[in-house]
Structures are given as structure tokens and as C-alpha cells.
Amino acid sequence: MFKDIFEQYQWDDVKAGIYSKTAADVEQALHNQRRTLDDFAALISPAAAPYLQPMAEMSHQKTLQRFGNTMQLYIPMYLSNECQNICTYCGFSLDNKIRRKTLSAAEILQETAVIKAMGYDHVLLVTGEAHQLVGLEYFKKTLQLLRPHFSHISMEVQPMDEADYATLIPLGLHAVLVYQETYHQEDYKKHHPKGRKSSFQYRLETPDRLGRAGIHKMGLGVLIGLEDWRTDSFFTALHLQYLEKKYWQTRYSISFPRLRPFSGGLEPKVEMNDRELVQLICAYRLFNQEVELSISTREQESFRDNIIRLGITSMSAGSRTNPGGYAADRQSLEQFEISDERSAAAIADMLKKSGYEPVWKDWDQVLG
Amino acid sequence: MTQPLTIAGRTFSSRLFTGTGKFAAASLMEEALLASGSELVTVALKRVDLQQQADDLLRHLHHPHIQLLPNTSGVRTAKEAVYAAQLAREALDTNWIKLEIHPDPRYLMPDPVETLLAATELVKLGFVVLPYIHADPVLCKRLEDAGVAAVMPLGSPIGSNKGLRTADFLDIIIAQSNVPVVVDAGIGAPSHAALAMEMGADAVLVNTALAVAKDPVKMAAAFKAGVAAGRMAYEAGLAPTSAQAIASSPLVAFLDEA
Numbered sequence: 141m142f143k144d145i146f147e148q149y150q151w152d153d154v155k156a157g158i159y160s161k162t163a164a165d166v167e168q169a170l171h172n173q174r175r176t177l178d179d180f181a182a183l184i185s186p187a188a189a190p191y192l193q194p195m196a197e198m199s200h201q202k203t204l205q206r207f208g209n210t211m212q213l214y215i216p217m218y219l220s221n222e223c224q225n226i227c228t229y230c231g232f233s234l235d236n237k238i239r240r241k242t243l244s245a246a247e248i249l250q251e252t253a254v255i256k257a258m259g260y261d262h263v264l265l266v267t268g269e270a271h272q273l274v275g276l277e278y279f280k281k282t283l284q285l286l287r288p289h290f291s292h293i294s295m296e297v298q299p300m301d302e303a304d305y306a307t308l309i310p311l312g313l314h315a316v317l318v319y320q321e322t323y324h325q326e327d328y329k330k331h332h333p334k335g336r337k338s339s340f341q342y343r344l345e346t347p348d349r350l351g352r353a354g355i356h357k358m359g360l361g362v363l364i365g366l367e368d369w370r371t372d373s374f375f376t377a378l379h380l381q382y383l384e385k386k387y388w389q390t391r392y393s394i395s396f397p398r399l400r401p402f403s404g405g406l407e408p409k410v411e412m413n414d415r416e417l418v419q420l421i422c423a424y425r426l427f428n429q430e431v432e433l434s435i436s437t438r439e440q441e442s443f444r445d446n447i448i449r450l451g452i453t454s455m456s457a458g459s460r461t462n463p464g465g466y467a468a469d470r471q472s473l474e475q476f477e478i479s480d481e482r483s484a485a486a487i488a489d490m491l492k493k494s495g496y497e498p499v500w501k502d503w504d505q506v507l508g
Numbered sequence: 509m510t511q512p513l514t515i516a517g518r519t520f521s522s523r524l525f526t527g528t529g530k531f532a533a534a535s536l537m538e539e540a541l542l543a544s545g546s547e548l549v550t551v552a553l554k555r556v557d558l559q560q561q562a563d564d565l566l567r568h569l570h571h572p573h574i575q576l577l578p579n580t581s582g583v584r585t586a587k588e589a590v591y592a593a594q595l596a597r598e599a600l601d602t603n604w605i606k607l608e609i610h611p612d613p614r615y616l617m618p619d620p621v622e623t624l625l626a627a628t629e630l631v632k633l634g635f636v637v638l639p640y641i642h643a644d645p646v647l648c649k650r651l652e653d654a655g656v657a658a659v660m661p662l663g664s665p666i667g668s669n670k671g672l673r674t675a676d677f678l679d680i681i682i683a684q685s686n687v688p689v690v691v692d693a694g695i696g697a698p699s700h701a702a703l704a705m706e707m708g709a710d711a712v713l714v715n716t717a718l719a720v721a722k723d724p725v726k727m728a729a730a731f732k733a734g735v736a737a738g739r740m741a742y743e744a745g746l747a748p749t750s751a752q753a754i755a756s757s758p759l760v761a762f763l764d765e766a
Contacts, residue, residue: 206667208530208719261557291554384614389584391613430614495532504554506595507580508588 141348142382143341149378151324154181155371161185170194175427180377183423184370192419199422199451202429211496212432212454213484214262214294217251218463219243219282223268225335227321229363229399231474232268234335242273245285247468252289254466258458258484261501262292264317266461269298269337276304280311287312292503294357298336299346305353312505317359318346319395322366323375331366347379351387358383358390359434364417365399365408373420377427384428393432393454394424398439414443418450425451437478444480445490457487510739513710515688516604516636516657518575520547523705524735525577525690527715528565529555531724538568540718544728550577550606550713553592558599566600577638579606584619586626593630605630606660607639616666620647624654631655640692643674648681648689659685660713662693663704667716669696672703682708698727698734705738706746 161182169179170191182188183195220242223232231238243251255263265282267274279297286293294315295308305316322328325340332338350358360380362372380392396417399408412420424433434454435447444455460466462474482490488498513520526546531537541549549569557563569576578596583589586609593605607630609623610616618641630637636657641647643661651659661681664670671694672678682689688710695701696717704712714731721727 204720205669205716208716209532210530389611389613492533497531497533499555501557502554503582504558504592506558506592507554507582508584508591 141345142379143345145378145382146323146344146375149375151371154374155368157181158185158370158374161187163187163190166191170198170426177374177377177381177427180423180427181374183426184373184420188419188423189415192415192422195422195426196418196450199425200449202425203451203453206429207453209496210499211448211452211491212262212499212502213260213487214264214292214434214454214456215255215258215260215484216264216266216296216456216459216461217248217255218266218461218465219248219278220267220270220274221463222270222273223335224271225269225337226333227337228331228333229366230268241463241469242270242278243463243468245281247464248282248285250467251464252286256289259488259500260484261290262294262503263290264294264296264456266295267297269335271298271336276300276307279308279313283308283311283313287505291501291505294359296359299343300349302349302353305350305355309353309355313355314503315357315359315391315393316350316355317361317393317395318343318350319359319361319363319397320344320376320379321363323362323372323379324367327367347383348386351383351390355390357393358387359393359395361395361397363397363399364412365410368410369412369416369420373423377424380428380431391432392430393434395434395436396420397436418447421447421451437480440479441482445494448491448494448496455487457482458484510736510743513688515638520711521545522547522732522735523711523739524701524731525550525692525711525713526718526728527713528552528569529715530719532719534564534568536724537565537719540724540728541569541574542571543725543732544714544718545732547573548575548577548711550579550715552579552581553596554582558595575604576600576602577604577606578602579608579640581608581610583609584611584622585609586622586629589622589626590629590633593626593635594633597635603634604636604657605638607637610640618642618662620644623647624650627651627656628654638690643677643681645677645680645684648685652685652687656687658688658690658710660690660692663691663700664694666693668694669717670694671696671700672707675703675707678704678709679707698730701731702734702738702741705735706741708742711735 158181165182166188169182221232222240226235227233292314293312296317328340432453433451435452436456437459491498522545524546525548528551580589580592589609597603609619611619623639627637627639638658640660648659664673690711691704691709692713695714701712718724718728
């Protein structure tokens, strides 16, 4: 279990180690063919900032070789904003007085029609955490409803038990995204004071449960802005390295959500600027050539246009972050404000002009 | 100018097989494949819409000289592979299948156990099976016994462009194979392809080296030339090599003088 490895590390020691990296450490990391976690720590350190250009060039080359001139496209479908958790940074938080909404089967199909018309074949189902209303039974029905319409279905919902995942995978669940939010155990509790999500351990062990259940693909990440992003990213990479060796048949992706404004919002404790996000993306690519790196519509247009060459392999476009946002209930409250408002067609056009093929379909249910 | 290649009764004048992934656009892929002269083109089932006749990728592969070779990339078990092959046969109207079972999504290393199981089953079901495998001479013989139409051992990890890192094993495979040997994966330069052909491989399959080249169309033409040159050299019979210098006027020649 990852917990056993995690407990061998102390947050403050890891942080001090990253911030003490020198230019020589960075140069050694850039020189190495097969990079270690220690090399990753050097590449995300402040000492690596002057090396952004060579890092970007290497990241571009490695990404091109592994993924080619292609960009995977996906779109989120928010099913519900019901939530029994209090999360200090989320618009769906229990203490946030908003109108709550959970899509019915008919509404899900309405959303599906709009999403399919955009060209999408990959959908990411998103909910808050409300076990009674939006639990295993709801997910089973939703997967059965959606499976004929999509080749690839991902979920970003509350962590579940291994048996629940084992039930959903044969119904067409291909990927699960579960972000730790932060690996800072004490501060995790400050950000999640109430609800099931307040259990740091249960969340930390979720990827192990997913791996044992045999999920095809798993998404990891932290919410950038809650804690020191370098230290949090080190722990993410540690987690990734552990999972890849243990659950070797699973594919992995990393996302980089930066805290965005929302209704009743928390100011980020730590700001990450664009240069730092580029550094982090490149560091991940130099550390791991195979991991998929994803960027959402949280980021600004011009930034997204440029970042596609630096290591990113999948992106969302034309997103709505409120349940029913595409057709069923356009006015319900969004989870966070998106920055890139362009349509899927406009993003596809931008990709083509940049020499990339937008890939709408890269999986098929017939493959298992 | 070189001998044609026959696999399962179908004759190919080009010994360069190609893949369809990683290109910047389907139209560019089409142009490159036409420049390559390739007559056998593999296409991933996961990338095409089997229900839709107007699939963009398939539309660009619609040429009379190009035979489609659907592949099962993405499956993790023999059972999944057999199911996928059956659907491909129905949807694409071909019983040819490139059998790929790589449960490891990082290095895409083929699973020998599941591959042998699936190949055996698919041959029974009437498929022309071309399995992607590690350069394992014993496995190649086992697959041959199972009735595959060709074997496709890797030259180095897929997409790596590292060339023929498995050359010693490819040599053995080529020497003892009764079915065509198609070197698949790792070929990154026309010189790698030429070397494989000089070694006696029957064909090579190339994708990444074309798709991510600065000019895929020109690179496709370069590979076409490299494969043709390598095959021609093989058929011509390469001059033997020697670790020692062989003088054109040997030192002991006087012994033969009268």
C-alpha cells in the first residue's frame, strides 16, 4: 500500500530537500537518461527556473516521440452538484447556499446529445459527494445509459470501495480521476473539515483500491494553490512511481488544476505563475515519458495555445462545470469559472493550425 | 527489381508496411503512406468508429492498392483480442488481424502467453494472424506451429526509434522461420530498415519514424528507398566480412608459383 511508503516521508524534509537543490543538481538531472525522483525534485526546484528553455525543448521532443502530433480531447459532464462535504475551495461545498441539482436519465441524454454533436466520444462524469443521492446505484444506471453513446467513459466522483469499482468497471467505466487535493496531512483536514472527504487516509488509499479492482486508467494530481506546489508535486510523483510499478497494467494521467474563483471562494494560499506551471509540466515529462498530461479549461486561451507543445497530451474544450450546463439546465451553479470559453470546434481548429491532430476517439468498448 | 513477398496468398511488391498513428492530420498520413508505396497499412481499432462508414481515418486509407490490417492495440487478454478481432472482421470486411496484446501500457511490451493463446484461437476461427511479439525465437516457432501467417518481432521498444537492438535474436528468428518475418517496432531510420532487410527480414513495419518526422512525406520516400536497397542487397548476396585483413596479394602466394 502507498500508505507505507508515504509514511516514510516527512513533508518538511521533502520541502527542504527540494528548495536546497542547486544548479548542479538540475544539470545532472537534465543529463541523466533515466531520471529518478530526486532528479524530479531538482527539476521542480527554484534552481531549475533558469533551465526552462532546455527543459521545454526536451519535453517537447519526448512527448512528440511518445504521443506524436496528436491531442486527445475530452469533455466533462457534471451530473450533480449535491455534496455532503465542506471543502474550503469548492463551489459545491455543503455550506455554500446554492440551488442543488442532480440530472435525471432524461437530462443526461439531453446533455449527451449536445456533447455528441460537438464531436466528442470521450466523456468525464463529474459529481460532488452525496452518497445517498449520487452513489453506486446512480453510477450503475448512468453507465448503462451512456455506454452505447461513448467509447470511453471516465469518472471524477467521490472515492469508493474496491467492490464498487469492481462493479462499475464491467459496465464501461474506463478511467477514474481521483486527486489527493494535497498530500499535506494536517492541512488536508483544515480544507476538508466535514464529510467523508475529511478522511485523508481513505482518499490516499483510493488509487490502491482502483488498482486492485483493475481499472484501465487512473488520474492523479493535487489542487494547486492549497499548499506548496513543489512539495505536493513531489508526493504526486512518488505516488505515480509506486502505482506504475505495482499496478503495471494501468495507464496514468496527471492534471494540474490551479485554484479558480468560485462562489464563496478561498484565496489560494500559494500562487503558481505560468512559468512555474510550464516548469512543472516539463519536469513531469522528463521524469516520465509515458504519463498522460492533461490541461483543462481552467487555464487561459493563450496559455493553452502555447502549452500544447510542451508536454500536454489531453485537453478539455467547450466545457460547462454545472449540472445540465450543456442543455438541461444552463443556469445551475458552476463548480468553478472556466477561463477558455472557446467551443470544441474552435479548439480543434487551433490544434490543426498548430500541427496537431485532434483525437476525439482513442478507445473502444470492444477492447475490454 | 526485387522479389515480391507473399503472405497468406496475397502478394506485396512493397516490403514496407506502415502504421497510421501519431500523424498531425489524416490527410498528411494519406500523403505519406502513398509516398511510402506501402500496400499493407495497420490501423488501430480504438481509433476508428466501427459503426460509422464515413470514419475520417478510414476514408483516407481508401486506395485500391492498400490492404487494411486492423490491430487489437489496447487489449490486455487473449479473450479481449479474439472478441476485438471478430468485430474488426465484421466491420472492416477483412480476416487479416495484427494481434497486439500488451497489458503494459508504458512500454507496450507484448504478452507472449496471451498472444500464443489468442493466435491459436484466431487461426481456428479462420483469421490471417500477424502477431506482434518480442524477438523471441522459441515463441516464433510456437506461433508458426499454431498457424500464424507471419511473425512480427520487435526491433526495440515500440516508438523508441532505437533500431535493431534485438538483432542477435532477429538473426535466429530469420534463420529458422518458415513464415515471413516482419520486423515491427523500433525502426527509426531508413538505415535501420535497410539493415533489417539486409539481414533477411521479409518486411518491416514503420510508424513513428514517419509520423513525427519534420517532413513525413519525404521520410516515407526515404524509407521506401531504404527498404528497397536493403532487400536488393540481400538478394544480391552481401560480400562476406572478416575480422582480419585479407591481402589482395597474399604473403604465401609464392608457394603456388611454379
